[in-house]
Amino acid sequence: MDERLQSLQTDWLEEATIHSMQDKMENGELTSEALTLMYLDTISKRNSNTNAVLEMNPGAVQIAKGLDAERLDQGPRSLLHGIPVLLKDNMGTKDGMHTSCGSLALKDFYAEEDSYIVKKLRAAGAVILGKTNMTEWANFMSDRMTNGWSSRGGQVNNPYGLFDVGGSSSGAAAAIAANMAAVAIGTETTGSILNPSAQNSIVGIKPTVGAISRTGIIPLSYSQDTPGPMARTVEDAAITFSLLIGFDEEDPVTYEASKLDETNWRTILDSEALQGVRIGVARMIFEREASSERISLFENALERLKKAGAIIVDDINLGTMENELGYNVLLYEFKAALNAYLGKTSAKNPIRTLADVIQFNNGHAKETLKFGQVMLEKVERTSGTLTERDYVEALVRNRHLAGDIALGKALDEHNVQALVFPQDHGCSFGAAAGYPSVTVPAAYSEAGEPFGITFSGRAYSEPKLISYAYAFEQFVKARQKP
Secondary structure, eight states, X not given: OOHHHHHHHHHTGGGOOHHHHHHHHHTTSOOHHHHHHHHHHHHHHHHHHHOOEEEEOTTHHHHHHHHHHHHHXXXXXXXXXXXXXXXXXXXXXSSSXXXXXXXXXXXXXXXXXXXXXXXXXXXXXXXXXXXXXXXXXXXXSOTTOOTTEETTTEEOOOTTSSSOOOSSSHHHHHHHHTTSSSEEEEEESSSTTHHHHHHTTOEEEEOOXXXXXXXXXXXXXXXXXXXXXEESSHHHHHHHHHHXXXXXXXXXXXXXXXXXXXXXXXXXXXXXXXXXXXXXXXGGGTTTTSOHHHHHHXXXXXXXXXXXXXXXXXXXXXXXXXXXXXXXXHHHHHHHHHHHHHHTSOTTOSOOSHHHHHHHHHHTHHHHOSSOOHHHHHHHTSOSSSOOHHHHHHHHHHHIIIIIIIIIIXXXXXXXXXXXXXXXXXXXXXXXXXXXXXXXXEEEXXXXXXXXXXXXXXXXXXXXXXXXXXXXXXXXXXXXXX
């Protein structure tokens, strides 16, 4: 790498935004090929400490070079043209990379098709840079598993220090915090974008289920899974999110994604967006669980929100608690969803069912069963047909409690536009209802552990939540690089 690029990598790349990257590529200071090489160099130097990236796309540099030629010939396709993006290891890619969900059982598996979200990224001109490590089987393998651990990739480490890295999009969060790509795509079932984003001082958007297609992603839950962007700034996350939205006939719930069609994603990034906005605080959800230091950090964040113009409606009652939702929905849906995914893979793939995964792990216990597989075994004991009464009751109950009550009736009664929580507390409500949340950096503990706040709201309220997160981010400017 020449001296000019080395200087750019040292002095500029660390906190570079998508817009600044596009500006340099447009004026000829930088190419996507050079940008990709800089990120590859960064990964080669830092990944041994974080263990965030599982494998690189062997075609990344060639893809970037082709996109540079296209830019000169036709102009950029979008704001993601030539921008390197990392993917969580549960997203299928039809290229030289594996798709394993962190499992050794799938270490040799290649998806036969790009997942829908990868098709959207490629169409936007993004460079698929690599796959990130994750909590194995999206944190549903064992109730003892450490966040960020997988049998295929080992333990993801938080770049800020000896702190919980969060799960299950752990590698995606750590990689973006450590500046190994411009943006990453994670997935969430219950907190798996929000939690690692908060723990790594980055921005995470957990969309409404239906805003972005799940087709081609190794599933956990039919009713709760959603992919979403993770970035160092709200603007970069919003840019990426806007380019991933759309209808996919293979994922019918995305028909409602058209509700976001008229959104002007530039104008919602308003530093005054919190002026006069009523934001609810439901202390009952976190006051017994959060540490005294985190509650103190949250109180400071509330004061900042007030100074930014928000009206804080304190101590509202959501009418339910997170533990009332349980995990029966996931317990039953996982087997049906995973067996359907594995059963449709190439005949060359010997892992066809959840039972095959369990059998493989038992045969390779030293490598795979560090934390056991009690959750996989519990899931395997369900029928896989979704006919159980416990499942149907849980599905109906959770959607009512989370959507109609906690994120519906409670918001209406108090006339609030959104709720705000410390870290990812309250994530179970958005998960069960399929409603959106946005996490944004807010502060650090005395020991240096990142602390974020999360805005949550009704279905398809992403434009409002993103605008609130942006206004808070611009007012506080909390993020510090690790």
